[in-house]
Amino acid sequence: MLAEIQDFFRELAATSPHWNFIWIYDPVQMNRVLTGLWMTVKLSLFCLVFSVIIGIVGAWAQESRSRFLRGIVQVYVQFFRNTPPLIQLLFFYFALGQFTPSYSPDGWLEVPIISNVGWAIIALSFFAGAFNIEIFRAGVEAVPTSTREAAESLGMTRLQTYTNVVLPLTLRISLPALSANLVNLVKTTNQAFAIAVPELLYQSVSIWNDFPSAQKPTMLLMMICYLGLVGLLSAGMGQWERKLRIPGYGT
Amino acid sequence: MTNWTADQPIVRLRDVHKSFGQVEVIRGISMDVMRGEVICIIGPSGSGKSTLIRCINALNDIQAGSIQVEGQEVHGPKLDKLALRRKVGMVFQQYNLFPHKTALQNVMMAPIKVLKEKPAEVEARARALLKKVRLEGKENQYPGELSGGQQQRVAIARSLAMQPDVMLFDEVTAALDPETVKEVLVTIKDLAAEGMTCILVTHEMGFAREVADHIYFTDRGIIVEHGPPAEFFTQARDPRTRAFLDQVL
Numbered sequence: 001m002l003a004e005i006q007d008f009f010r011e012l013a014a015t016s017p018h019w020n021f022i023w024i025y026d027p028v029q030m031n032r033v034l035t036g037l038w039m040t041v042k043l044s045l046f047c048l049v050f051s052v053i054i055g056i057v058g059a060w061a062q063e064s065r066s067r068f069l070r071g072i073v074q075v076y077v078q079f080f081r082n083t084p085p086l087i088q089l090l091f092f093y094f095a096l097g098q099f100t101p102s103y104s105p106d107g108w109l110e111v112p113i114i115s116n117v118g119w120a121i122i123a124l125s126f127f128a129g130a131f132n133i134e135i136f137r138a139g140v141e142a143v144p145t146s147t148r149e150a151a152e153s154l155g156m157t158r159l160q161t162y163t164n165v166v167l168p169l170t171l172r173i174s175l176p177a178l179s180a181n182l183v184n185l186v187k188t189t190n191q192a193f194a195i196a197v198p199e200l201l202y203q204s205v206s207i208w209n210d211f212p213s214a215q216k217p218t219m220l221l222m223m224i225c226y227l228g229l230v231g232l233l234s235a236g237m238g239q240w241e242r243k244l245r246i247p248g249y250g251t
Numbered sequence: 252m253t254n255w256t257a258d259q260p261i262v263r264l265r266d267v268h269k270s271f272g273q274v275e276v277i278r279g280i281s282m283d284v285m286r287g288e289v290i291c292i293i294g295p296s297g298s299g300k301s302t303l304i305r306c307i308n309a310l311n312d313i314q315a316g317s318i319q320v321e322g323q324e325v326h327g328p329k330l331d332k333l334a335l336r337r338k339v340g341m342v343f344q345q346y347n348l349f350p351h352k353t354a355l356q357n358v359m360m361a362p363i364k365v366l367k368e369k370p371a372e373v374e375a376r377a378r379a380l381l382k383k384v385r386l387e388g389k390e391n392q393y394p395g396e397l398s399g400g401q402q403q404r405v406a407i408a409r410s411l412a413m414q415p416d417v418m419l420f421d422e423v424t425a426a427l428d429p430e431t432v433k434e435v436l437v438t439i440k441d442l443a444a445e446g447m448t449c450i451l452v453t454h455e456m457g458f459a460r461e462v463a464d465h466i467y468f469t470d471r472g473i474i475v476e477h478g479p480p481a482e483f484f485t486q487a488r489d490p491r492t493r494a495f496l497d498q499v500l
Contacts, residue, residue, distance in 0.1 A: 150347035150406075153308055154361035154413060155336035164364060168351045248395020249350045 013213065020213035023221070029207055029214070036203030037225055043120060043189040043199055044229065048182055050125035055132025055178075059140050059170070060162060062133065073133065080130035085123070086191045092123040093195040120192035128185040135181060139174035140166055172244050179237040183230050200225055255322025261286045261417055261448055262307060267316035269302055276302050278472035279316070284417075289443045290450045291459035291480075294469035295495060300452040301344075303469070304419045307450070308339040321416065333365065340410035344422040346402040348394040354381060354405045355390040358412045366413070373412070380408040384438050400431025404438055411442075418442065420451040456499055460484055468492045 006025035013020035023029040061073045080088065093116060102112040114122070143166050151161040190201040204222050208215035260283035269277040276299040284290050292300045305311040307318060309325050309332060318325040320338055348357050358377035362368045381390055384404040394402050403423055410418060420439065424432040436458050443449055443462050453459055459466055460480045467477040468487075476492045477483070484500070487493050 144347075146343060146345055146347045147349065149310055150341075150343060151349070151361075153310060153336060153339075153341040154409070155333045155365040156361065157333075160364050164360060165349055172351070246351050246395060247393045248397075249393060 017213050018216055020211060021217045022211050022214040023207065023218070029211070032203045032207055033200075033221065036198060036200040039117075039197065039199040039203075040189055040225075040229070043117070043124070043192060043197070044186045044233075046121045047124045047128060047185055047189065050121065051128035051132050051182075051185060052178075054125060054129025055136045056167065058129065058133035059136035062137055063140065063162075076126075077130045077133050080127050081134070085127045085188050086194055088127055089120060089123045089191055089195055093119045116192075116195045116197050120189075120195060120197045124185065124188060124192070127188070128181060131181045131184075132178065135174050135177045136170055138177070139170035139172075142173045143169045172241075172246070172249075175237065175241045175244065179234060179241075182237065183233060186230055186233055187226065255319075257286055259322070260284055260319075261321055262450065263317075263319040264303075264307075265317045267303070267306065267313050267318060269299070269306060269311060269313045276472050277306070277313070280469070280472070280474055281316075282467065282474070284448060284450060286416075286448055287446045288448055288464045289462050290465050290467065291463040292450070292452045292467045292469060293454070293456070293459060293495075294475075298469045299472045300469055301421050304341075304421055304450055304452055307417075307419060308341050309335060310341075337366070337413055338416045339419060340413055340415035340417070341419045342403070342406050342410055342421065342423050344425050346394070346399070346406045346426075348402055348406055348409070350394050353391045353393055354386060354397065354408075357394070357405055358409045361409070362412050377408070377412055380411050381405070383411075383441070384408045385434070398431060399427045400434045403427065403431075403435045407435075407438055407442075417448045417450065420449065420453070422452050422454065424453070424455060454499070456484075456496075468495065470495070 009021040009024045013022065023033045058073050058077070061069050064070055097112060097114065097119060100112055100114050102110045104110055147165060147169070148161055151165045156164065190199060192199055193201045193205070196202065200222060204218045208218050262282070262284040264280055264282040267277055267280045268275065276297075280299075280303060282290075292303065294300050302311055306313050307320065307325065309330065313326050320335060323335065324330065325335060349360065352360060355374070355377055358380055359370070359373045362373040362376070363370055378390065381387065384407055386401060386404055386408070389397060389401060389405075394405065397405065407423075423439070424435050427435060432455070436455065439449065439451070440458075440462050451459070451463075463480050465477060466480050466483045468475050468483070468489075468491075470491050476487060476489045478486075483492075484496065487496055
């Protein structure tokens with residue numbers, strides 16, 4: 001079955017030189033696509049988790065009684081929200097990357113402690129995290145003060161009130177906006193291409209640089225891959241939203 | 252006054268002053284509440300009634316004077332808020348239930364999280380409390396699925412689950428339909444009959460007359476007049492009290 005499909009595309013490439021689906025019949029190119037896709041998935045997952053953690057912790061810090069802490073969060077949010085993610089990536093990798101220590105595995109090579117993949121995860125998490133803070137903050141502010149007072153009057157500490165009452169309600173209020181931001185995050189991961197992170201776009205470009213006849217099919221493939229990834233994420237978030245729905249609450 | 256004994260006032264207010272910015276809403280209120288007493292605070296809107304009881308469990312701070320609960324100063328630097336709130340339960344006008352938790356979970360949350368009690372024991376107590384406020388069978392409903400009166404009774408059970416010595420009720424029937432007011436009042440009456448110390452801010456004059464041991468009438472941040480209901484409702488001396496009673500009775 002697979003062999004027949006591969007034969008078909010090998011023949012197609014021979015007859016129509018613009019439609020070389022090389023990664024279907026050439027195992028080396030197929031491997032490039034798969035490792036690229038896997039890297040995109042990994043980048044997305046790490047950034048999703050870290051950016052949500054940044055969002056929750058940041059939204060909590062914004063409520064802090066310490067003016068200093070609130071100030072820091074504010075500066076962070078403004079900085080990352082108001083600069084382009086591509087430039088953040090370059091800045092992290094080329095500017096900050098200069099100052100991080102490196103180690104030498106064999107006495108000759110100097111390997112930085114944080115790789116380009118590491119920097120991509122850091123930069124993109126901070127980027128999406130800044131938006132998540134604002135999203136969660138809006139959710140936190142939508143929880144009525146009276147609900148918190150009820151928790152307080154039952155003897156709960158600020159942290160207990162936050163984790164048991166404010167956060168669960170915030171999450172439900174924020175979920176639609178959070179979904180939108182996480183979808184954007186997945187689509188932004190391909191900017192890590194600029195610092196040579198071997199994700200899907202990087203691998204695709206490598207393929208069509210080596211085989212110009214494969215350019216159109218590879219672009220098509222990329223589109224489909226992103227559609228699939230973002231579709232999965234949206235479906236998952238939708239599922240989560242439905243699962244968290246409270247009978248009789250909200251709409 | 253750390254050596255407090257049960258024959259002394261359980262709640263003791265002395266010359267309490269409270270301002271919001273420039274506006275002084277409480278201008279020197281003193282009051283003693285003994286164990287087992289039911290106190291009703293009545294008065295026109297904006298007379299500082301709600302603020303006053305919010306000060307008793309430290310939801311609001313005060314500018315001057317003293318509030319003591321079982322001998323513990325509420326507005327001192329050494330206040331142990333957890334200890335205070337274990338003694339003082341509060342029920343709000345808008346119920347303020349946790350909308351993401353069922354009735355049972357609402358009642359169970361604080362004893363488990365705050366008092367670190369065993370969930371199984373808390374659950375038994377919570378079920379008994381819900382039964383006591385006549386909500387058997389509603390344990391697994393969410394607040395959004397309950398009527399106002401039912402929600403308010405869950406809120407009362409939630410507060411009772413912390414086994415407080417004093418209960419504060421802040422206009423708890425003001426947001427309810429006339430038909431459901433009664434079911435909440437009956438619940439409070441049961442509590443009072445069991446000897447729970449209750450401080451209520453209320454507009455239900457008939458109820459106040461029936462259950463209160465003592466009635467305080469506040470206007471513009473001071474206590475104008477107070478007395479046992481029989482005297483208060485029939486022999487009010489102050490013209491402000493009489494004007495108010497003429498309007499509401």
